[in-house]
Amino acid sequence: MNDLKKNIIEELKKINYPEFNRDIISFGILKDLVIEENKIKVLLNLKTNNDSHKQIIKDSILNLLSKNYDFLDISVDFIKEVEENPGNSLTNIKNIIAIASCKGGVGKSTVALNLACELSKNYKVGLLDLDIYGPSLPTMIKNYEQPKLVDNNLIPFEKYGMEFMSFGFINNDNKSTIWRGPMVARMTQQFFDNVNWSDLDFLLIDLPPGTGDIQLTLVQKIALTGAIIVTTPQDLSLIDVQKGSDMFRKVNVPIIGVVENMSNYSFRGQISGIKDFSSINLFFEDQKINIDNKGHFETSMSIFSGKGGAEESERLGVPLLGKLNIDTHLSFCSDNGTPYVFEDINTHNMKQFCNISKKIID
Template structure:
């Protein structure tokens, strides 16, 4: 990224004036996530809720202003409105264009392998012949670009962002829009606004399924996004240990409160098979998620081992369900789908 051009963009936006909004001014704090590649510029623009009715007008004016700078061929501004988003029932939300069914993958606790599970579930569904997309909804710690080995910046058709294509999937993540090493220091309402726009202002095309990889936790962000996404169902990922199951139970109860069907629980890192002696070791315990599913009256979808190949292929950006569809690990992911695909 050109530092000089980055600074020029900020200074250019600070000079923006909108005829119908004489009091409107852009400050440096309102601009973030600037990305420049081959003359294509993208940035996030945080707007006060007082201007929520003028988002489109301000966005177009900002894009036009920046497009006049030398060396720039296209500009995409992504507005985020800092406001309190009202919690609504799913039935109040309109169906999102280009998507038939939406399934959220959630966990109460981080570090249980939810993102790895999400991408492998998405590819497994695709391998059955469906058209599938995946949305990385973790603003603070997006994992999807790493998991697919792709950090390309999405283009825009002038109205919506075009999803990145990877392994036959349509993919979107905030990680495509901000530098990998840049922390995202946003307040909750701004995060909710940005995620809503990543969901609704993306040109999803003829998807049978959209998988949403939710951030860990059960706060306002998860609750609001779950409702605004008009979910058809949710899947809970947990490790077998009691500590993870406590938080998984909270996630399940959150979905029940907003009338989102819980399709079942997946036990990830369920066991480890020693490659030398073939002995099974239950590092985090074993069977806890199955017992929890029975207790809560929901389906136990299956278990995935703590496996070196799954870890290795994930780190390399080549999910195991894509590069080796017939291996034992891929078959295990495929079996998880039997209850909801």
């Protein structure tokens, strides 16, 4: 009987989850395989509201098994698994938003932290850094302490009136992490089940690049409010970003909008030695630059030639939430553990973060 069960499971590995190049066994949806006398009962725990996906999987299983086990009565049933630890579910969090991009190096972590900080000015906010291989959050908020453990639950680190959790808080010796997919999935699941978040209005999740085990575990286990896609104005970036966007659409996660990072290069200056700036005209590349009454000015210039955020937002039919410029002060803040949006400055990026957060709320 055990051999029969093993053989059937091997057969089921031939079936891919709809629209993914990954089989249903590694996807973790097989809850049980019951073999009784002349019956095979396949029990699936599929956390999706997509009925067509359920039907495709069911039909594929029946068609496959009936070829080799036509002498048995085969049935496929979907069950709803009861949470093992319901007290640690994320039902106490009103909105869970993924900050994502299949492409690395587009500034997801910078966007995630500063959006979280901007939202925290009026709401209770948490930020979860899910990049197991290269966590950025410890550096960006300058915390390398290990989180406290109470009743087998991790207690989020508190700073700036917010709650933070990152794998980097646990693996804080900067050693490289070499883990296979199943270990990554289990660690990701622990961050969902065993972190004692307070009652939050928003939990932002900073995702690593790609569409691998972390992303799949997330969309399987958590009811996301939506995802924000981060890209840069480069065709090379956009090609990968589209893969990440399409993954969320396939699993029915709403895409809130697109943020274009590194849109232009911002530079600021001040004109001195003049008392009245009302008669001063300053131009850069045929564009007039506004000067305030103290001689301060800010302008930008294009660096990349791609279409970036506008093209992706149009393709997805979602808003372009904002366009952030390359800003040396933003980079300085990220490296020194001081969130940019808490600075007392009036810049293009400051206005953009404010506007993006308002659009998220709306």
